[in-house]
Amino acid sequence: MRPLPPATGAWREGDPPGRRCWHHAETPLPLESGRHLPGVRIAYETWGRLAPDRANAVLVLHALTGDSHLAGPAGPGHPAPGWWDALTGPGRPLDTDRWFLVVPNALGGCQGTTGPASPGPDGRPWGPDFPHLTIRDQVAAELLLADALGIDRWAAVLGGSMGGMRALEWAVGHPERTGALLVLAAPAAAGADQIGWSAAQAAAIRADRGWRGGRYHDAAPGEGPHLGLGAARRIAHLTYRAGPGLEARFGRAAQPGEDPADGGRHQIESYLDHHADKLTRRFDAGSYLALSAAMNSHDLGRGRGGTTAALARYRGPALVAGVTTDRLHPLHQQRELARALPGADPLAEIDSPHGHDGFLVETDQVGRLIRALLGRALARRPAPSTP
Numbered sequence: 001m002r003p004l005p006p007a008t009g010a011w012r013e014g015d016p017p018g019r020r021c022w023h024h025a026e027t028p029l030p031l032e033s034g035r036h037l038p039g040v041r042i043a044y045e046t047w048g049r050l051a052p053d054r055a056n057a058v059l060v061l062h063a064l065t066g067d068s069h070l071a072g073p074a075g076p077g078h079p080a081p082g083w084w085d086a087l088t089g090p091g092r093p094l095d096t097d098r099w100f101l102v103v104p105n106a107l108g109g110c111q112g113t114t115g116p117a118s119p120g121p122d123g124r125p126w127g128p129d130f131p132h133l134t135i136r137d138q139v140a141a142e143l144l145l146a147d148a149l150g151i152d153r154w155a156a157v158l159g160g161s162m163g164g165m166r167a168l169e170w171a172v173g174h175p176e177r178t179g180a181l182l183v184l185a186a187p188a189a190a191g192a193d194q195i196g197w198s199a200a201q202a203a204a205i206r207a208d209r210g211w212r213g214g215r216y217h218d219a220a221p222g223e224g225p226h227l228g229l230g231a232a233r234r235i236a237h238l239t240y241r242a243g244p245g246l247e248a249r250f251g252r253a254a255q256p257g258e259d260p261a262d263g264g265r266h267q268i269e270s271y272l273d274h275h276a277d278k279l280t281r282r283f284d285a286g287s288y289l290a291l292s293a294a295m296n297s298h299d300l301g302r303g304r305g306g307t308t309a310a311l312a313r314y315r316g317p318a319l320v321a322g323v324t325t326d327r328l329h330p331l332h333q334q335r336e337l338a339r340a341l342p343g344a345d346p347l348a349e350i351d352s353p354h355g356h357d358g359f360l361v362e363t364d365q366v367g368r369l370i371r372a373l374l375g376r377a378l379a380r381r382p383a384p385s386t387p
């Protein structure tokens with residue numbers, strides 16, 4: 001058995017609290033663009049115990065503004081509570097008595113992993129000089145983390161939205177290391193509609209005077225591009241929810257204490273203000289743009305002879321699910337994935353009025369899918385092994 005490399009999980013001066021960090025210091029990470037990213041740090045968290053044969057490791061991949069905090073409350077180092085908290089723990093779908101869960105913050109992110117706010121080669125924040133990233137670059141970094149942890153093959157790789165894109169790239173790019181695959185609310189390739197919504201959000205950020213061409217990380221507190229990021233979140237949040245669901249929830253109702261006939265807000269306006277305010281307190285605008293660009297780069301078929309040929313590379317067990325009311329990554333995109341993946345079950349539908357965010361909100365339904373997929377992963381494990 002290979003020992004864990006000594007640097008793994010070591011806390012270094014400057015590392016964020018509440019996470020383990022792995023530093024890939026030896027060589028710069030080669031990127032799809034031809035550029036190289038030096039000094040990559042991956043922040044990650046784990047739950048459960050790695051079995052002696054290392055066959056129970058499951059990689060769980062977060063969406064655009066998520067991070068490594070899969071479960072647990074908000075607290076020092078964790079600006080938000082765990083995004084699948086209800087699904088994680090002993091006896092839960094992500095059963096920590098059985099599985100060793102590894103959750104990295106994506107490359108380009110802002111919760112510990114190297115991103116635009118991280119120090120660049122001159123010691124100052126990268127800002128606009130941070131290299132363009134693709135989903136494949138993010139997976140390349142996660143591959144290095146897997147190597148550092150001594151995990152040759154994940155029992156399963158799971159993810160939703162941007163996490164689903166990375167899960168798909170793991171399966172297609174590294175099928176021998178992907179034991180089973182669960183993809184939620186993600187497409188085989190980003191389409192015009194998604195790229196268009198993303199462009200509107202990027203324009204909102206860049207229009208903010210505080211953006212300063214992306215060189216705002218040294219600005220005084222409160223002088224960053226918060227207004228632009230907030231506007232981007234409002235646009236994005238509408239794509240994460242469904243029109244009829246918002247209609248049923250808010251209709252034309254006035255925010256209590258305000259009168260829309262006299263310049264006050266409707267409830268929906270206040271609700272979007274709230275989500276914008278929350279995000280600007282926990283997220284970096286440069287990361288938002290870098291990760292959005294990575295999502296726009298997503299195309300499984302690029303350089304692989306097209307989507308169908310790419311998906312045929314992965315023959316392991318797979319489950320693909322979409323949300324019935326998702327207007328960002330509509331259900332037909334997941335249906336195409338389920339049809340083209342040789343080992344996939346028929347498309348699973350998450351029945352929800354909440355739109356794209358259903359993969360975060362509908363925990364009962366998502367939990368059943370995770371149990372089904374991990375049940376198949378368990379059946380494929382080479383030999384019994386307890387953590």
Ligand SMILES: CC(=O)SCCNC(=O)CCNC(=O)[C@H](O)C(C)(C)COP(=O)(O)OP(=O)(O)OC[C@H]1O[C@@H](n2cnc3c(N)ncnc32)[C@H](O)[C@@H]1OP(=O)(O)O
Nearest residue numbers: 065066067080081082083255267268270271274357360361
């Ligand atoms: C659970 C978490 O916070 S996850 C944190 C990390 N986040 C991620 O990884 C993914 C990003 N997260 C998200 O996208 C979202 O937070 C989701 C999908 C998890 C939110 O799902 P829901 O809980 O269903 O959100 P919902 O749309 O009902 O919004 C609830 C919030 O809106 C607020 N709200 C509702 N109506 C109004 C209104 N009229 N005016 C102002 N605020 C309002 C609620 O008070 C609540 O505030 P809180 O989140 O600060 O407690």
Ligand SMILES: N[C@@H](CCO)C(=O)O
Nearest residue numbers: 063064065066161240
């Ligand atoms: N609401 C989620 C969905 C993105 O897919 C997020 O902010 O990460």
